[in-house]
Amino acid sequence: MADPELTERVGELISQNPVLLFMKGTPSAPRCGFSMKTVQILDRMGVEYGAIDVLPALQPLREVTTELSDWETFPQLYVDGKLLGGADIVEEMAASGELATALGVEQPEEIAEEAAPESAQDLPAQSPPLKIEGS
Amino acid sequence: MAADLEELTRMVEAALPGSEVAFFDETGTGDHLRAEVRAPQFDGLSRIDQHRLVKAAVRERFDDGAIHALTIKVLG
Numbered sequence: 001m002a003d004p005e006l007t008e009r010v011g012e013l014i015s016q017n018p019v020l021l022f023m024k025g026t027p028s029a030p031r032c033g034f035s036m037k038t039v040q041i042l043d044r045m046g047v048e049y050g051a052i053d054v055l056p057a058l059q060p061l062r063e064v065t066t067e068l069s070d071w072e073t074f075p076q077l078y079v080d081g082k083l084l085g086g087a088d089i090v091e092e093m094a095a096s097g098e099l100a101t102a103l104g105v106e107q108p109e110e111i112a113e114e115a116a117p118e119s120a121q122d123l124p125a126q127s128p129p130l131k132i133e134g135s
Numbered sequence: 136m137a138a139d140l141e142e143l144t145r146m147v148e149a150a151l152p153g154s155e156v157a158f159f160d161e162t163g164t165g166d167h168l169r170a171e172v173r174a175p176q177f178d179g180l181s182r183i184d185q186h187r188l189v190k191a192a193v194r195e196r197f198d199d200g201a202i203h204a205l206t207i208k209v210l211g
Binding site for chain 1: 187197204206207208
């Protein structure tokens with residue numbers, strides 16, 4: 001299973017960085033759409049965060065996070081030592097204001113304005129018209 | 136190998152009795168999926184724990200490669 005030395009190092013990084021993102025690529029050059037989306041949200045929140053590119057050691061790191069957090073996909077955002085979620089959870093929490101609360105910042109005004117059109121664009125082409133009622 | 140959306144629905148319903156589940160093929164390739172789930176078991180759980188329950192229910196289909204990516208939408 002997971003390499004014990006790597007698991008220990010990852011655990012240290014998570015506990016030492018109040019906001020830590022495991023992502024594919026780097027914040028300035030994300031190499032996956034979900035990682036890019038998460039970086040954009042964190043940038044809008046205006047918080048400092050550590051970022052680790054998982055691509056050089058994808059499989060070993062996957063084994064480590066599965067063991068530490070029962071989560072094997074990236075990106076993964078850790079806040080105060082706990083896994084908050086991947087891109088979709090982070091996006092939902094950003095829109096609802098929960099992310100700002102978890103990060104201890106004010107909810108940026110543009111998040112609420114941008115959340116609606118962005119999620120509409122994300123809908124697949126074959127999706128029926130979005131119905132608001134009942135959701 | 137594309138995932139069988141009906142089978143996935145049954146797997147989640149079996150793991151979370153009383154849940155309402157719908158799977159959607161996001162890309163038309165059968166392996167990038169979206170699940171919309173409402174379940175009584177979600178009450179009081181964090182989002183990540185809600186997602187863990189859904190993922191655990193279909194873990195076999197991640198492990199055998201049928202699912203590459205799964206976006207989960209929890210309905211309140």
